[in-house]
Amino acid sequence: MNRVYLDYNATTPVEPEVLDAMLPYFSGEFGNASSIHTFGQKARAAVETAREQVAALIGARPQEIFFTSGGTESDNHAIFGIAGPSANASKPRPHVITSFVEHEAVLNACQALEKQGVDVTYLHVDQDGLIDLEDLRGAIRKETALITIMHANNEMGAIQPVEEIGRIAKDADVYFHTDAVQSAGKLPIDVNQFQLDLLSLSGHKLYAPKGIGALYVRGGTRLKQLLYGGHHQRGMRPGTENVAGIVGLGKAAEIARQTLANDAKRLSALRDQLEHGLLHRVPHSRVNAARAPRTPNTANLVFPGVEGEALLIALDLKGLACSTGAACSSGAVEPSHVLTAIGLPAEEARASLRFSLGRQTTQADIDFALQVVPAAVAQLRQLSPTYQKAVAQ
Amino acid sequence: MNAATQFDTLPERAETQPGLVAVAMSGGVDSSTVAALLQQQGRPVVGLTMQLWNQRRLPELQGDGPAQHRCCSIDDVYDAKAVARHLNFPHYVVNFEEQFESRVVRPFVDQYLVGRTPIACTNCNTDVKFEPLLRMARQIGAERLATGHYARVRRNDATQRWELLRARDDSKDQSYFLWGLTQEQLSRSEFPLGELTKDEVRALARRVNLPVAEKPDSMELCFVPNGNYVRFIHAYSRERGVSLNDAEGEIVNEGGEVIGRHNGVHNFTIGQRKGLGFAAGKPLYVLSIDPQNNRVVVGEDEALRKQIFEVESMNWVSIAQPSGPFRATVKIRHKHEPAPATVEPLDDTHARITFDAPQRAITPGQAAVFYDPNDRAGGDNSRVLAGAWIQ
Numbered sequence: 001m002n003r004v005y006l007d008y009n010a011t012t013p014v015e016p017e018v019l020d021a022m023l024p025y026f027s028g029e030f031g032n033a034s035s036i037h038t039f040g041q042k043a044r045a046a047v048e049t050a051r052e053q054v055a056a057l058i059g060a061r062p063q064e065i066f067f068t069s070g071g072t073e074s075d076n077h078a079i080f081g082i083a084g085p086s087a088n089a090s091k092p093r094p095h096v097i098t099s100f101v102e103h104e105a106v107l108n109a110c111q112a113l114e115k116q117g118v119d120v121t122y123l124h125v126d127q128d129g130l131i132d133l134e135d136l137r138g139a140i141r142k143e144t145a146l147i148t149i150m151h152a153n154n155e156m157g158a159i160q161p162v163e164e165i166g167r168i169a170k171d172a173d174v175y176f177h178t179d180a181v182q183s184a185g186k187l188p189i190d191v192n193q194f195q196l197d198l199l200s201l202s203g204h205k206l207y208a209p210k211g212i213g214a215l216y217v218r219g220g221t222r223l224k225q226l227l228y229g230g231h232h233q234r235g236m237r238p239g240t241e242n243v244a245g246i247v248g249l250g251k252a253a254e255i256a257r258q259t260l261a262n263d264a265k266r267l268s269a270l271r272d273q274l275e276h277g278l279l280h281r282v283p284h285s286r287v288n289a290a291r292a293p294r295t296p297n298t299a300n301l302v303f304p305g306v307e308g309e310a311l312l313i314a315l316d317l318k319g320l321a322c323s324t325g326a327a328c329s330s331g332a333v334e335p336s337h338v339l340t341a342i343g344l345p346a347e348e349a350r351a352s353l354r355f356s357l358g359r360q361t362t363q364a365d366i367d368f369a370l371q372v373v374p375a376a377v378a379q380l381r382q383l384s385p386t387y388q389k390a391v392a393q
Numbered sequence: 394m395n396a397a398t399q400f401d402t403l404p405e406r407a408e409t410q411p412g413l414v415a416v417a418m419s420g421g422v423d424s425s426t427v428a429a430l431l432q433q434q435g436r437p438v439v440g441l442t443m444q445l446w447n448q449r450r451l452p453e454l455q456g457d458g459p460a461q462h463r464c465c466s467i468d469d470v471y472d473a474k475a476v477a478r479h480l481n482f483p484h485y486v487v488n489f490e491e492q493f494e495s496r497v498v499r500p501f502v503d504q505y506l507v508g509r510t511p512i513a514c515t516n517c518n519t520d521v522k523f524e525p526l527l528r529m530a531r532q533i534g535a536e537r538l539a540t541g542h543y544a545r546v547r548r549n550d551a552t553q554r555w556e557l558l559r560a561r562d563d564s565k566d567q568s569y570f571l572w573g574l575t576q577e578q579l580s581r582s583e584f585p586l587g588e589l590t591k592d593e594v595r596a597l598a599r600r601v602n603l604p605v606a607e608k609p610d611s612m613e614l615c616f617v618p619n620g621n622y623v624r625f626i627h628a629y630s631r632e633r634g635v636s637l638n639d640a641e642g643e644i645v646n647e648g649g650e651v652i653g654r655h656n657g658v659h660n661f662t663i664g665q666r667k668g669l670g671f672a673a674g675k676p677l678y679v680l681s682i683d684p685q686n687n688r689v690v691v692g693e694d695e696a697l698r699k700q701i702f703e704v705e706s707m708n709w710v711s712i713a714q715p716s717g718p719f720r721a722t723v724k725i726r727h728k729h730e731p732a733p734a735t736v737e738p739l740d741d742t743h744a745r746i747t748f749d750a751p752q753r754a755i756t757p758g759q760a761a762v763f764y765d766p767n768d769r770a771g772g773d774n775s776r777v778l779a780g781a782w783i784q
Contacts, residue, residue: 307529313485314533317439380532 003319004365008205008358009154009182009298010323014248015207015359021251022209025244033241034232043243050250057253058180058199059190060216066237067246070213071181074200075105075148077215077237078177081223082146082198085116094145097174099123099131100341101158102150105200106179107337110148119143128292129158129342136165140172147176151199152183155338155354156289157298159187166195175221181205181213185256186264186295197221203245207359208252212245259359267357268296274355274366275299281374288339288352297357300339302348305387306380311353314376320369323354347386413437414583415530416539417522418476418484420469423541423586425476425605426598430585431539432480433601439535440484442473443526445493445517446616451628454618475604489525496520498616502626505659506637508682509758512570512727513614518542519573527581537581544568545587546579549711555579556711559764559775562590566771569727572762572780573708626659642687644669647680647696655689658682664697664754678754698751704761704781707742711765711776714738721763721778723748725755731764736779744781759783 014022025046031039033047051062068074083094098110100122110120121139123131131149140147147169152159162178169176177198180189185206191199198221203212217223217236229238278301279285288300303311308324315322324336335349344352355369381387416428418440431438449455470486477484497516504511522540530538543560544567555576560566565586574582586594598606617625630637640657653670655661660668665679669691677691707714715738722731723746734748746761761783768774 307532309487310529310532313439313487313529316485317483317534379534383528383532 001319002368004321004368006320006322006355006357006361006365006369008361009157009354009356011204011210012207012358013360014209015252015255017255018208018248018251022244022248025247029243031243033243034230043241046247046250047241047243050246050253053250053254053257054201054214055216057184057189057257058201058216059192060199061219064191064216064219066215066217066233067241067249068213068215068237069211069242070204071103071179071200071202072105072213074202074213074215075103075177075179076109077223077226078198078200078217079106079109079113079146079148080226082175082177082221083113083118084224085118092143093117093119095119095121095141095143097121097123097136097139097144097147097149099125099149099160101125101129101153101155101338102148103154103179103181106148106150123149125341127289127342129153129156129289129338130292131160131165133161133164133168136168140168140174144172144174147174148179149176150179150182151189152180152187152295152298153289153338154182155336156292156300156342157182157294157356158289158292159183159294162194162196166193169197170195182295182298185252185260186297188260191216191218198223203249203252206252206256208248209245212242212249214249263359264296267361270361270363270366271297271299271355271357274357274369275301277366277370278373281370282377285377288344289342297361299355299357300352301355302339302344302352303377304348304351305384305390306351306377307384308350308353311376311380314380315372318372318376320372322369323356324350324352413439413535414537414539415439415441415533415535417526417541418442418473419541419611420472420476420605420608421541421611422598422603422605422608423543423594423610425473425541425603426594427539427541427585428476428482429480429597429601429603431583432482438480438482439530439533440473440477440482441526441530442470442484442486443493443521444470444486444488445490445521446498447490448618451625451632453628453631454624472605472608479602479604487526487529489521492521492525493517493616496524498629502629504758505622505626506630506684508658508661508684510662510756511758512760513616514570515573515760518571519578523574523578523582527578531581537583539583539585541586542567542571542584543586543591544571544584546582546584548580552712554711554713557777558587558711558773559771559777560584560586561588561771563771565591568777569724569760569762572710572760572777574710575708579710623660640687642689644689644691647690647692652691658684658687658689661689663756682757694753697753699755700748700751701745702755702761703739703743703745703784705743705784707738707744707779707781709779712778714741719778720766722766724762724764725752725783726759731762733766736763742781755783757783 029042031043033043051065054065055062083096114120123135125131149160149165151162166176175197178196179200181202184201197218199216201214204210225236227238232238275287282303284304286302312324335346339349339352414431414436416438418424428438428440474484497513501511501513527538543565545558547556549556559568613620627637637657642655643651644653644655645651661679663679666676675693678697679689680692680696681690718735718737721736723734724731732748732752734746737745760780762780763778765774765776
């Protein structure tokens with residue numbers, strides 16, 4: 001059976017070149033990067049090369065890159081490391097600014113902070129998923145310790161005005177963290193141009209394996225460590241380095257830096273074709289966050305009158321893999337918090353589907369999607385009492 | 394690179410095709426065996442497991458033991474997935490928590506709070522399994538939904554109706570919980586276990602090495618930990634901001650004389666003896682519950698026996714509504730031996746039932762199910778004629 005994968009925002013396949021780069025470090029070059037001997041030195045060299053490669057992708061210096069277990073750890077480290085409760089009780093309660101459309105790794109970390117006595121402001125977004133810079137300016141207080149706003153949204157691809165946010169943060173002398181898990185490798189990133197102090201990225205969203213990620217920490221940033229252990233990564237993130245994973249992330253970053261512009265051009269053309277085709281063939285369909293600048297690979301459409309969950313299954317049975325939102329939110333009761341935040345009523349949020357393209361996506365894949373999605377939506381609507389009622393009116 | 398070649402190492406799955414049947418899989422041995430049986434018949438199968446209730450939702454019930462062998466426990470979903478993997482057919486977990494709460498859990502609690510004794514399983518079948526789940530099954534391309542119920546369904550060409558029959562194995566029969574199904578729902582249902590005994594089902598599960606072949610049967614109401622429905626009602630009410638602490642009221646005898654106090658009508662069901670707090674004298678039982686006056690009426694066993702009662706929400710199953718009274722054997726609770734009676738329809742949805750002999754503890758909120766009087770249990774004519782709620 002022909003299977004087409006349009007869920008690259010959930011995860012990507014490891015690029016063959018990345019896999020090749022990693023393989024020696026599982027058994028041949030198995031040394032501990034902290035060891036003094038030659039085995040260790042070879043591993044260390046590979047780790048440091050990878051650090052340079054990751055740094056180069058985002059315009060950072062290598063010593064500002066810390067390897068982590070993935071995006072969730074990076075987000076948690078940035079948030080708790082800056083705004084976590086201080087041992088010094090005389091200090092005022094810190095304040096954090098974030099938005100309603102962040103990934104759960106940021107949102108739930110902020111909610112945990114609130115329980116520990118930190119004030120958190122959640123910025124609203126407009127119907128295209130973007131924050132209002134005036135809201136941000138207005139939310140800053142003298143106790144504000146951190147602004148954490150994602151670069152690109154995982155569900156809709158909407159890109160926040162990070163450069164302007166960086167300027168505002170800089171003027172207010174507040175640390176600025178961005179979750180760049182969905183933008184790294186898809187959009188150009190320069191931590192200096194964006195005036196970022198912290199940035200999270202994840203390997204498996206850019207053709208490296210799962211279980212590896214990185215946190216960029218601008219030199220001089222007062223970041224508390226979360227884990228305690230050995231002296232690895234200058235004590236900031238102890239734990240024996242995942243050498244193979246780090247090498248994979250480095251290689252993937254290097255490839256991404258070279259292919260980013262071409263990928264973006266090719267994928268946005270295919271994405272636009274998919275979007276226009278679906279809008280044309282599925283009555284009453286709409287694109288979510290249509291007017292926002294978006295990552296080139298992401299399309300999120302609402303098909304009123306269908307249950308996204310049923311549509312997802314129907315499409316999977318036909319060989320098309322896509323998603324109803326963040327992978328984590330499938331199986332949960334609540335409609336996507338992101339789609340709710342842009343003002344979609346619950347039933348429309350549930351009727352939304354995300355298609356995310358990637359390097360292996362072909363014209364044939366888009367043709368296939370344009371063939372099966374309209375048919376599946378029609379079949380679901382035929383059996384949907386709410387849709388039939390709405391049509392009858 | 395072509396995506397099709399890139400991903401062709403993924404396991405093959407059945408194409409959507411005519412005859413696709415969805416199996417409602419709880420992770421238990423019965424529904425798992427249904428999937429195996431249908432597959433053996435060469436039918437393409439897709440498994441659907443419903444996520445119905447968040448076991449962590451009411452924290453005060455967390456002490457009631459680990460959430461295993463209960464609906465929607467992680468283990469059960471895992472078991473259903475393991476069976477699908479073993480038999481190699483597609484399987485999905487689908488979320489119906491919202492529908493389950495509004496159509497099953499909330500009515501269940503509300504009924505207890507007005508002194509009735511509800512059956513959640515019937516609502517779940519009629520309003521969840523064979524409603525949104527069946528619809529989803531059809532939306533994803535399946536023609537029918539198969540479940541692990543012990544019952545039988547067949548088409549009667551002469552009457553143009555779908556008939557519901559008791560299971561061949563009467564000890565496992567679940568037709569009492571399926572009387573609410575409409576003709577449309579029945580026409581889309583399959584109960585492959587209806588011809589089998591539980592032993593045969595287990596043997597079949599073992600023969601095809603189902604990972605759940607030795608899993609114990611679940612007996613409890615799936616969303617209520619340890620069967621303690623009173624604690625559940627308290628916890629759920631508290632979550633809704635309703636305190637049941639002032640639910641106290643009077644216990645009276647048949648003459649209206651106050652002989653004790655109770656701690657809320659939801660603690661009682663008709664025929665109950667325990668928990669009344671009377672030690673001495675003749676045993677006393679709950680005869681009726683009067684929610685308006687928050688009273689529980691008690692009396693002796695003899696007073697529990699009644700011959701006439703009325704029902705509402707009548708659903709005609711194997712027969713169309715008859716023009717006048719008809720004879721049936723009537724079952725008034727899951728463990729009740731159906732007894733002969735005359736059923737007199739009062740209007741489209743109400744009827745009056747007169748048993749030939751008085752029956753013990755006819756309980757409002759339970760179902761009355763009307764069986765064909767011409768056949769014995771498990772036979773080829775043990776049809777469910779109709780069903781209704783006891784008023």
